Amino acid sequence: MNAPDLVLTVEGLDALISALAGTGFRVIGPTPGEGAIVHDDVSSTDDLPRGWGDEQAPGRYRLRPRDDGALFGYALAPQSWKRFLHPPRERLWSARREGGEVDLRPAPLPEERFAFIGVRACELKAIAVQDRVLLGGAHVDARYAARRSSLFVVAVNCADPAATCFCSSMQTGPEVGEGHDVVLTELVSAEGSRFLARAGSEAGAAMLAGLPSRPATPREVAAGAEVIAGAEARMGRAMPPGDPRALLADLEHPRWDDVAARCLTCGACTQVCPTCFCTTVEDTSDLSGRETARDQRWDSCFATEFSFIHGGAVRASGRSRYRQWLTHKLATWIEQFGTSGCVGCGRCIAWCPVGIDITEEMAAFAAGPEDER
Amino acid sequence: MAIPAERRMVDATTPRPARVLSRRREAEDVWTLAVEAGPQDLDAAPGRFAMLTAFGVGEIPVSYSGDPAAEGRVIHTIRAVGAVSRALAGLEEGAMLGVRGPFGKGWPLAEVEGREVIAVAGGLGLAPVRPAIRRLVARGERPTLVYGARSPAQALFREDLADWRARGVEVEATVDHAGPDWRGHVGVVPPLIARRVRDPARTVAFVCGPEVMMRFAASALLEAGVAAEAIHISMERNMKCAVGLCGHCQFGGDLLCRDGPVAPLARVADRLHVAEL
Numbered sequence: 001m002n003a004p005d006l007v008l009t010v011e012g013l014d015a016l017i018s019a020l021a022g023t024g025f026r027v028i029g030p031t032p033g034e035g036a037i038v039h040d041d042v043s044s045t046d047d048l049p050r051g052w053g054d055e056q057a058p059g060r061y062r063l064r065p066r067d068d069g070a071l072f073g074y075a076l077a078p079q080s081w082k083r084f085l086h087p088p089r090e091r092l093w094s095a096r097r098e099g100g101e102v103d104l105r106p107a108p109l110p111e112e113r114f115a116f117i118g119v120r121a122c123e124l125k126a127i128a129v130q131d132r133v134l135l136g137g138a139h140v141d142a143r144y145a146a147r148r149s150s151l152f153v154v155a156v157n158c159a160d161p162a163a164t165c166f167c168s169s170m171q172t173g174p175e176v177g178e179g180h181d182v183v184l185t186e187l188v189s190a191e192g193s194r195f196l197a198r199a200g201s202e203a204g205a206a207m208l209a210g211l212p213s214r215p216a217t218p219r220e221v222a223a224g225a226e227v228i229a230g231a232e233a234r235m236g237r238a239m240p241p242g243d244p245r246a247l248l249a250d251l252e253h254p255r256w257d258d259v260a261a262r263c264l265t266c267g268a269c270t271q272v273c274p275t276c277f278c279t280t281v282e283d284t285s286d287l288s289g290r291e292t293a294r295d296q297r298w299d300s301c302f303a304t305e306f307s308f309i310h311g312g313a314v315r316a317s318g319r320s321r322y323r324q325w326l327t328h329k330l331a332t333w334i335e336q337f338g339t340s341g342c343v344g345c346g347r348c349i350a351w352c353p354v355g356i357d358i359t360e361e362m363a364a365f366a367a368g369p370e371d372e373r
Numbered sequence: 374m375a376i377p378a379e380r381r382m383v384d385a386t387t388p389r390p391a392r393v394l395s396r397r398r399e400a401e402d403v404w405t406l407a408v409e410a411g412p413q414d415l416d417a418a419p420g421r422f423a424m425l426t427a428f429g430v431g432e433i434p435v436s437y438s439g440d441p442a443a444e445g446r447v448i449h450t451i452r453a454v455g456a457v458s459r460a461l462a463g464l465e466e467g468a469m470l471g472v473r474g475p476f477g478k479g480w481p482l483a484e485v486e487g488r489e490v491i492a493v494a495g496g497l498g499l500a501p502v503r504p505a506i507r508r509l510v511a512r513g514e515r516p517t518l519v520y521g522a523r524s525p526a527q528a529l530f531r532e533d534l535a536d537w538r539a540r541g542v543e544v545e546a547t548v549d550h551a552g553p554d555w556r557g558h559v560g561v562v563p564p565l566i567a568r569r570v571r572d573p574a575r576t577v578a579f580v581c582g583p584e585v586m587m588r589f590a591a592s593a594l595l596e597a598g599v600a601a602e603a604i605h606i607s608m609e610r611n612m613k614c615a616v617g618l619c620g621h622c623q624f625g626g627d628l629l630c631r632d633g634p635v636a637p638l639a640r641v642a643d644r645l646h647v648a649e650l
Contacts, residue, residue, distance in 0.1 A: 093387050095428055095471075102390035102428065102469045137631070139616035142384045248625070251647050278620030280613050285429030292429035296386075299619070306621065307611050310454045314610065320649030328623065335626035 005216040005224070006208060008184070008195040010071070014045050015211045016154065016182070020115040025152055028084060029117035030077055035063055037077035039084070042117060049074060056162035056236075056346065058355030070188045072118055075162035076345055080123055080274030084114055085147050086130060092281065094293040110143055115152040119180065121173030122165075122343040124155055126274030128179055132337045133277050152203065155180035159188075159227045163236035164346030166359055170239055172343045174231040176200075182208060185224040196224040239344065240363045244330035247365055251323065255364045260319035262354050267300030269348035269356075270325065275341045278306070301325050326361065385616045388426045388471030389413075393464045394446055400527045403497065404462040405438065405450045408472065414441040419504035420479025420579075420607060420635045424615045425449065426471030427460035434612040435461075436501035436634075437475070438530075440508060447472075450500040450529065476615040477634050480505045480605060485577045488603075490516035491569055493590045495562055495582025499529050501607055501634075502581050507533075510540050517543045517569045521562035521586070524550050545569065563589040566597060573598030579635075581607035588645045591638050601639035608633050608641070625650060 008016070020027050021043065029042035032049040042048065054074040055062045066073045091107040119127075131148065134141040155176040158167075167173030176183045181204030185196040196216055199205035216224075270276040280299035285292040299306055301324050307314035315321045333341035342358070349357045394407040417423070417437045426432040433455070439448025453462035464470055482505060490509055494502045499520055509516045518537065522528040525548055538544050545565050547558035558565060562582070570576050576599045580590050587606050594604050608629050610622040615630045622629040625644045627636065644650050 095390075097428060097469065100467065100469070102471075104388065104390055104471070106384060106387045134618060137617045139385050139618065141618050142386075251650070277618070280619065280621070281432065283426070283429060283431045289429050294426075294432075299613075299621070301620070309609055309611055310452070310458070315649045317649060324623070324650075328620075332623070332626035336628060 005221055006197045006213040007216045007220055008197045008211060008213050010045050010193055012197075012212050013071075013184075013195060016207065017042060017044055017117065019207060019210060020152060025113050025115035027115045027117060028081075030072070030074065032063065036061060037063070037074050039077050039079060039081065039116075045071060048072070048118075053160060054162060056164040056350040058164070058349050058357050059352055060355075061350045068188045069192065070159070070186060071193055072156045072184075072186050073160055073188070075158060075160060075165055076120060076123075076347065078272055078347065078351060080126060080272070080345070080347070081116055081119060082126070082130065082274050082276075084116075085127065085151070086134065086141070086144050086277060089295055089297040090143060092294045092296050094291065097290050097292070109146040112147070113150040113152070114147060115154065117154045117156070119153050119155045120158050120345075121155070121176045122167040122170075122345040123274055124153065124176060124179040125172040125343045126345065127153075129275045129337070129339055129341060129343065130277055132339055133275075136337065152207075153180045153182070153200075155183040155200070157183065157185045157224075157228055158231045159186060161231050161235050162346060162350070164349040165235055165344065166237040166239050166346060167344035168232055168235045168238065169241075170340070170342060170344035174235070175228045180204070185227050187220060187223050187227070194220070196220060237346065237349075237357075237359045239342070239359050240366045242366050244340070244362065245334065247327050247331045250365070251327070253365060255361065256319050256323050258364070259322055259356060259361055260317065262356055263318055263322045264354060265302045265318045265321055266353060267302035268351045268353060270300040270302060271298065272347040272351045273329075274345060274347070275329075275343065276300075280306075301328070326358070329358075330362070385473060386614065388424070388432070388473045390469050391447075391472045393466055393468045393470065395466055396464065399450060399529045402453045402462075403450060403527075403529060404453065405448060406461070406464060407439075408447040408449065408470065410441045410445060410447050411472070413475065414447050417441045417447065417475040418479040419482060419508060420501050421475040421477050422501075422615075422634060423447070423449065423472055423474030424476070424612070425461055426473075427457050427464070428469070428471060430460040431457040432471070432473075432613075433457045433461070434476075434615065434630075436607075438500035438503050440504040443507070443511070450497065452497050473615060476630055478632070479635055480579050481577075481635070482508055485509075489572055489576045490514065491566070491576055491578045491594075492516055492518045493562060493566060493578060493580045493582070493594075494518065495521045495586040496523065496527070497529070498582035498586075498607070502579055503530055503533060505579055506537060506542065510537060510542060515541045515543070517545075519545045519547075519562055519565050519569060521547045521549070521582070524548050525552065525555050525557075543569065561589070562586055563593040566590060566593040570594065570597035570599060573600075576603060578604045579607075580604065584609070584645070591642065591645065595638075601642055602637055604638035605635050606638055606641070607635050
């Protein structure tokens, strides 16, 4: 894995996609969807968002055309890879009642093997965070485990972060660190893109060995380092320094009221967040009541029902629900899972309909209650 | 990535079907089900809980109000207040329900040997306390119970209360509203606590009831000189998966299905005073 960088052409990347598909992977990559980058099935580089970038700001996401023909010239798709590894809805079991007996059948474990193309450093970190949550405890999510254990990751270093990005300050990017099988850095030029390629696993090395490639020149290696340095320099935001667990010492800070006055409690942030893992279950039955089933689906701590116990919701106010989300994401997550729940992708900022900015809120809390009051 | 095979096999999300052996009414809207026990139920130590499924309706957490290891059957006491609890409470003898568990941490019974136990329970909070008292009584100890109910008719496990009194357990019962026949206390639970703490340094408290009751009971115990480390409270939050994966049962940094439901006051005292946590 310490082999020198290789260079793949666009045709080489096509060969990688074909090789993955040929070995039974369902290959998912970025595609230019309707007004957004959408992770979807790809069969060649023709499906990639060639010449598209994105523009993100609080409450705003737009595609913008690029004039350089870059294949990975955007920052992030609205939806993370979570929707494949930890999907929005899945069947847990079904049961049939017959003559006083119950025949209960667990849903079969998923057999689909995913290969992801274009995973960013922050998103790899998010997958590692979900690994800790869903695989790191005494009990594992068996369906996530099945999908995760067969995953092949082609990461692509971020070249053009959005105004909402703050991975540098979270130490999660922009350079891909670990957790990938192959990492690519796109070198854009008038003759078309080339990709610096490096393996991150045995499987990745084996895959690269079978592709048409050549060793990178020192000049290309330097150009790759410049891509990452450029991304670092263009990072749009930063999380303020300091231990976020300080939040827990001031659960009655006036800023909670301030943010609650803006928050619509719609839960969009939790749906786009690549680490938010909360789920609920829904039981259904047919009209006879004989056939019943349980589905697991994404839930959100912004829903009133989320905290419902007999008599009502524990977190009835929007203030308490925003406080739960933020304190969990940045503080109690560390106690629970040994890592922050935030990777600095900025999706919660872009997809908040009123543009609440997690870095701005944290700056306000860090400024202390006296300045606020 | 590699996941150890023995952990991959664990799928705690699937219930096992179990049969209702009997059902009896405890109070107007409270029912006790006896359910056939499986091998897993031997781990149902007092204070832990199970997830019970009413097929086609849903699933809720329910504490063990009996001691399967001693009784050979599983006892759950359920107040019929929501769609699932009503469906469960309505299950007749012979009906099937789904069972997962046991889950969570129960009362620290092994640590209280030779100490004075005071149990403080409100309403249905007596259900998870009951098997703890039974175990203590069975091993010759004489715990104290302070129990509050809405009314004499709402008081649960009245046969047990009489039995425990006969075995030397000091039982103080109080009700919010009483008729002319009631000879016990009327009012809330916390003021009854102080007089029953005789040797605070040797006292351990088990507390379960509505959160507001637990908050005041905890204050009364602390004022009586019981250490926060020796006060154990059983917390309640919404629960879905019961195995630390769904995020619902958070109480500050605790996932109560994993880190509770029983927690030492020393760890959670500050959180009890934060509204809507």
